[in-house]
Amino acid sequence: xxxxxxxxxxxxxxxxxxxxxxxxxxxxxxINNLSRGRHLVIxxxxxxxxxxxxxxxxxxxxxxxxxxxxxWTVADINSAILKSAGFEITLSENKxxxxxxKIFAKAKLGFMGNEAEGGAEAGRESTTSTQTAPLEIxxxxxxxxxxALKSINFKQFIVLEDFHYLSVESQIDxxxxxxxxxxxxxxxxxxxxxxxxxxxxxxxxxxxxxxxFPINADRWDDKELLQVISDxxxxxxVDFDENFVKALLDGCNSSxxxxxxxxxxxxxxxxxxxxxxxxxTIGSESDATRLLKWAVDQHTGRYNSFINGFSEGFQSxxxxxxxxxxxxxxxxxxxxxxxGLRQKEIRETLHSVHPRKEELNSGNVTQALKSxxxxxxxxxxxxxxxxxxxxxLRLRVVDRAFLIWLEHQNRSELLNSIDLPNN
Numbered sequence: 001x002x003x004x005x006x007x008x009x010x011x012x013x014x015x016x017x018x019x020x021x022x023x024x025x026x027x028x029x030x031i032n033n034l035s036r037g038r039h040l041v042i043x044x045x046x047x048x049x050x051x052x053x054x055x056x057x058x059x060x061x062x063x064x065x066x067x068x069x070x071x072w073t074v075a076d077i078n079s080a081i082l083k084s085a086g087f088e089i090t091l092s093e094n095k096x097x098x099x100x101x102k103i104f105a106k107a108k109l110g111f112m113g114n115e116a117e118g119g120a121e122a123g124r125e126s127t128t129s130t131q132t133a134p135l136e137i138x139x140x141x142x143x144x145x146x147x148a149l150k151s152i153n154f155k156q157f158i159v160l161e162d163f164h165y166l167s168v169e170s171q172i173d174x175x176x177x178x179x180x181x182x183x184x185x186x187x188x189x190x191x192x193x194x195x196x197x198x199x200x201x202x203x204x205x206x207x208x209x210x211x212x213f214p215i216n217a218d219r220w221d222d223k224e225l226l227q228v229i230s231d232x233x234x235x236x237x238v239d240f241d242e243n244f245v246k247a248l249l250d251g252c253n254s255s256x257x258x259x260x261x262x263x264x265x266x267x268x269x270x271x272x273x274x275x276x277x278x279x280x281t282i283g284s285e286s287d288a289t290r291l292l293k294w295a296v297d298q299h300t301g302r303y304n305s306f307i308n309g310f311s312e313g314f315q316s317x318x319x320x321x322x323x324x325x326x327x328x329x330x331x332x333x334x335x336x337x338x339x340g341l342r343q344k345e346i347r348e349t350l351h352s353v354h355p356r357k358e359e360l361n362s363g364n365v366t367q368a369l370k371s372x373x374x375x376x377x378x379x380x381x382x383x384x385x386x387x388x389x390x391x392x393l394r395l396r397v398v399d400r401a402f403l404i405w406l407e408h409q410n411r412s413e414l415l416n417s418i419d420l421p422n423n
Contacts, residue, residue, distance in 0.1 A: 003275045009232045010264035012047070012257065016055055019232035021224050026217050030057045033213045034157070039178055039189045041201055044218030045398040046194050046383035047257035053217050054159060054190060063157035063190070070165045070377040074173045075139035077160070082137075082145065085154050105137050107152050142177040146185045154187070163193040164384065165377055168370070175205035182211045195373075196340075196396045197389040220254045228259055236267065237276040244283030251292045253338070255400040262291040296405040302381075303405055304417075309379040310386070311418040314371070319359065321368035322375060324350055325395070327420050329386075330411055334403040340394030343369060353421060369395055 009018045022028075030053060033040060042050045054063075064084040066077065083089055087105040137144040163171065178201070181187050191201065191212075198214045226249065233240050240263070252258045267273075270282045307330075311323035328341055328349045347365045351357050369388040372395070376384040385399045397403055412422045 004235045005274045006236055006264060006267045006272060009235045010260050010267060012260065013052075016052055017232075017260065018235050019228055020052060020056055021227045021231065022056070023219070023224055025219065026053055026215055027057055029213075029215050030054075033215075034058075034188070036213070037182075037186070037188065038210075039182060039191065039208075039212045041191045041193070041212055041214045042217050043193050043195050043197070043200065043214060044216060045196065045255075045400055047255070048218050048220065048400075049256055050192050050194075050217040051161065053215075054192065058157065061156075063159050065159045065161055068160055068162045068165050070167065072166055073140075073170055074142075074177055077166075077170075077174060078139050078142070078145045078177075081158060082148060084158075085149055085156075086152060087148065105148060142180040143184065146181065146187070149187065150185065157188050157190055159190045159192065161192045163191045164195060164373060164387070165382075167377075168374055171201075172204045175201045175208060179205060179207045179211060182208075194383055194398050195387045195389070196398060197387075197391050199391050203390050220256050222249050222254075225249055225252070225254070225256060225259050228256060229263060232260075232263060236272060236274065237279050238267065238270075238272060239279055239281040240266075241281055241283040243285040244288045247285040247288035248292070251288060251404070253334070253400045253404055255404075258292065258295055258401060258404070261295045262288065265291050265294065292404060293408060296401045296408070299401055299405060303385070303402060306376070306379075306381050306385050307414060307418060309381060310375060312379075314375060314378065319354070319356060319364055321364055322372075323418055323420065324354055325365075325368055325372070326418065327353060327415070329395070329397075330406075330414050330420070334407055337397045337403055337406075338400075340389060340392065340396040343393040343395070346395060 004018060011017075026049075030040065030042070034057070042053060044050050064081075066080045066084060068077065072080075079089060082105050087107055089105055137148055139145075166174070178189060181189065193200065196218060197203070198216065199209075201212055202209050226245065229240060229245055229248070244266070248259060248262055252262070266283050266287055270280070272280075272282070307326065311320075311326055313320065313322035325346065328346050329337065331349075332341060343365065346369070347362055350365065351360060354360050370390070372386045372388050373384055376382075376386065383399060385397060385402050387396050387398045388394075389396050415422045
């Protein structure tokens, strides 16, 4: 019997966990659509296996990965793509009339099968500079990026991780660029983001309808979570008590990361660090309840920081809309939050409790909801906890552990901590 470490099986991993479970509606959909010429969008709550799904279905050499930053524009994304594709990027001494430095993009010798170096000077804004190469690249022009990638016979997938970290403006701008990539090149993007809205990018750019294919990585059935547990147990030679397993599945809120973390901690508590040959039975119902609370309590500091930071908004305003958005959230049950709070319901609640209700209108509420994700990114809240679904007009919680944590909190104290009324 092969010896495995508990760390390689359960817990949070950089690489694929050994007990990875294939989900037909996720893995098979991704594999079946890789060659159909449409961009793919992998979406779901945080820590629900989006990155593992991509790593499982693709060979490392099949793709390049770009990790998006909250400060990036489309030009920054395109520049990162060129670098990952094998171009050396250097600043030109020349400036355009707008004051921006141009860049040189040179394909590395031998990179991606290139046998010679090709040069290109980027920047179309200058009217006085001399063109020093046959290809002129503007970082903001998707057509120039396509031309550059074609010049090195680039054929890999481009994975954009953490797409939700980009500002809404950058997400919208790149959604427009994705149409050009689809129409003018064979390049396929795999966009990975934390949200629960199936058609997020189509909302940003209606022309992407039919050009992108969404894959829901958020869904985990009890049968699949049970397989995660049983496969992991087999790999390290233990049996989990039936009552432990049932309580864990009942209380994990369909969070695969919580299942992994609780099983890992139970093994560590029982001094099981690698494969055992005697198959001991471990765990109990009380262990599952206790360890679930322990797992979510590890995030207490982050969740409290989120509540306080979110309530402050971008700046001090008269209506304090972001603070008041927390009122219906902190007064709702976890089940209701999991389903999502409807915009209409939020608006009606705020109209009944907001101290300046006569100044409140639907536009105020909608604007605050749409900026939820960008506010959290600005406040350094990673991964994000709230997201607004513009398709279904619902405020959704995209961190399942937050819902379990909320069950164990004194709601009155949370409301009082940000000066909201406690009814």
